Amino acid sequence: MDSTYLHILQKKGLKVSNTEDLMKIFLDTLLETNKTYDFFVDWKKVRTFVEKNKVEINILNSLLHSEDFDNELRRILRKYPEVLKVVPLLLAIRDNSVSIISEFDLEKTNVIKLDFTERNLREEEIEIFVDFFKKTGLKDFFLNVADKSLLDYILGVEVGMDTNARKNRSGKVLENFLKPIIEKIANDLKCTFLTQEKFSTLEKYSININKLKDRKADFILLKPRGDGSYGVVNIEVNFYNVSGSKPQEIIDSYIERQKELKEYGYEFLLITDGPAWKEQKSQLTKALENLDFVLNTYLVRLGILEEVICMI
Known part of the structure; x- marks a missing residue:
């Protein structure tokens, strides 16, 4: 000292x-805590993200309780490839590409990489995504779990994922509290x-x-x-x-x-x-x-x- x-x-x-x-x-x-009322959820960011992808989410919403799910999904992927970018969010994933082990045994390990960026898809790629929906449980989710609004579900997912940003918000709180105090001292x-x-x-x-x-x-x-x-x-x-x-x-x-x-x-x-x-x-x-x-x-x-x- x-x-x-x-x-x-x-x-x-x-x-x-x-x-x-x-x-x-x-x-x-x-101080016992540095949590403020806006620590828990950044609602502005959540709303902005959902609004930005509202059209694509509503297109996928048409798959809820579909009687011909696989073919409807194929049609959507052909006509509206822009929906790809919101698919990872259905599984609470931020990345636009995902590597998955498709096969594992004593002799070999097969890994496939799925790219969710918007583009015109080849038919073989479409079949990979149809398989992805089935094996990840998304197909069952659309048919048997989700009710009426995929938008509400994704809003909930975004809220949950935003909690991961709490650490960054927490780290800035004290700095934000002190900034006007230090700035005033500097000015004085x-x-x-x-x-x-x-x-x-x-x-x-x-x-x-x-x-x-x-x-x-x-x-x-x-x-x-x-x-x-x-x-x-x-x-x-x-x-x-x-x-x-x-x-x-x-x-x-x-x-x-x-x-x-x-x-x-x-x-x-x-x-x-x-x-x-x-x-x-x-x-x-x-x-x-x-x-x-x-x-x-x-x-x-x-x-x-x-x-x-x-x-x-």
């Missing part, structure tokens, strides 16, 4: 004299504010950090100096709901990041939060001991972030 940071914490009325004191405050004030201090930019972007400000030029930063503040140059403050933000190997990897990479920035006379600051830190105390200790400035959202709200940026 940097002595400047210690002074700022004490100035704000916190009883901190060492890493252990800061650790206790840190753990006692962690007359700093240039950059977000999600590679360090190579700094070359336009005559700043070259060669070791990091291909790395992307969550936030970068450029503090004007009296001689016309800039001081650089890199702020990284993350949130951990569950414990695992990720915090260790991240902390090690941030220690190295700070070292590289200091070689150029620049600063690094980490804002991290989340209940997982209670199970990763050794990694948190490592961060507090080896990184000059580690804050959580509680410390940010106390105004410590602004104080740190002013002082460094």
